[in-house]
Amino acid sequence: MNVLWRTLLVIFRARLSVRRHGTAPPETVGRVRVTTLPTDIDMLMHMNNGRYLSLFDLGRWDLLTRTGFLRTMRDNGWYAVVSSETVTFRKSLELWQRFEVESRFLGHDDRALYVEHRAVVHGEVYARAIVRARMLKRSGGTLRHEELFAAMGRPDNLPDVEPWVHDWAVASALPSTRDAAPSVWN
Structure with missing residues (x-):
């Protein structure tokens, strides 16, 4: 429930930004x-690893709203689903620690859109x-x-997805929903 209220607040603030400054x-x-x-914390008194992805969603909602993607998606009956994601950790976020979720579109390929999120403290x-x-x-x-x-409109300044992102997408993919995906441990 906590992340729901945060999400609604982020969307509200992003809509205000669009009204004031445009998309x-x-x-x-x-x-x-x-x-x-x-x-957000676990028994070790730092942010739970699973919570990072939930809080990175806040960045995605902000970005979708401020760039106008969310309105276009809603108006046309479209929605996005995450098909894969990977998070890498450097340092722990402690209780009451302030940080920024930075988010940007990485680009797209023929099947998906790619977004990067970062948890940043004082520029780190x-x-x-x-x-x-x-x-x-x-x-x-x-x-x-x-x-x-x-x-x-095709975003002119959206960069091409770097080769390592394509490699990651292929390496982390599961079979299509039309194909069998039995759980067999080797």
């Missing part, structure tokens, strides 16, 4: 200030996540990027 370009680095709360990266998301239609099926870009 941000897609290459924008979004920043959301966060504090590590008692509900504590953790980083790479997220691969697929776009779907509420009416069913996958949204082709041509449709997305027709509605949004």
Whole structure:
């Protein structure tokens, strides 16, 4: 429930920013200030590893709202689902520690959009996540990027996805939902 209220607050603030300053370009680095709360920590008194991904969602909601993607998605009955994500940790975030979630679009390939999130304290990266998301239609099926870009305009300054991101996506992929994926341990 805690993250739900934080999400609603982030979306509200991002909408205010859009009203005041207009939509941000897609290459924008979004920043959301966060504090590590008692509900975020584990028994070792630092942020729980699973909570990072939940808080990185705040950055994604902010970025989607401020760039206008969220409005376009809602207006067209589209939504994004995370198909894979990886988080890497450098330092622990302690109770009551303030940090920023920095988020940016990395680019896209023929099947997905890629976003990077960072937990940053005083300019230093504590953790980083790479997220691969697929776009779907509420009416069913996958949204082709041509449709997305027709509605949004192709972002001119969105960089090409670096080769290592493609390698990561291939290495971390599970079989398609149409294929069998038995749980067999070697």
